[in-house]
Amino acid sequence: MxxxxxxxxxxxxxxxxxxxxxxxxxxxxxxxxxxxxxxxxxxxxxxxxxxxxxxxxxxxxxxxxxxxxARAEVFGVLVPSLAINVFAEVVRGIYDSLSDGPFRVQLGNTHYSGLEEES
Incomplete structure (x- = not known):
């Protein structure tokens, strides 16, 4: 056993x-x-x-x-805010454009912070 x-x-x-x-x-x-x-x-x-x-x-x-x-099929997107319509529309366009391909979207909100964008 x-x-x-x-x-x-x-x-x-x-x-x-x-x-x-x-x-x-x-x-x-x-x-x-x-x-x-x-x-x-x-x-x-x-x-x-x-x-x-x-x-x-x-x-x-x-x-x-x-x-x-050692390759990721991830498309990274950083936006300063999701509360503002123009950024939400951009994100939706990215999702729509990538929906038929192998990429997954990884979304980050920088809150208008330059430090967050850099990191």
């Missing part, structure tokens, strides 16, 4: 790419490749991996991908 638990689920108990790999009987890198570049994996293997993804309810974690690739 083993006293150690296999590491698999992240903090919220959601399935990880390692869980999908185990379920599909492949390595985690193969799962990653199948999800990012499906044409690089055979159709049979893609179906096997997709079945494991569906069964486990796996959803890719954009934060984990950013850490692994």
């Amino acid at each position: 083993s006293l150690t638990k296999p590491r698999s689920r992240r903090g919220g108990g959601r399935p990880t790419i390692a869980d999908v790999a185990r379920k599909a009987g492949v390595g985690a890198i193969t799962v990653s490749r199948a999800l990012r570049d499906p044409e690089r994996v055979s159709e049979d293997l893609r179906c096997q991996i997709q079945a494991a993804v569906d069964e486990l309810g796996y959803v890719p974690d954009p934060n984990a991908r950013a850490l692994a690739s």
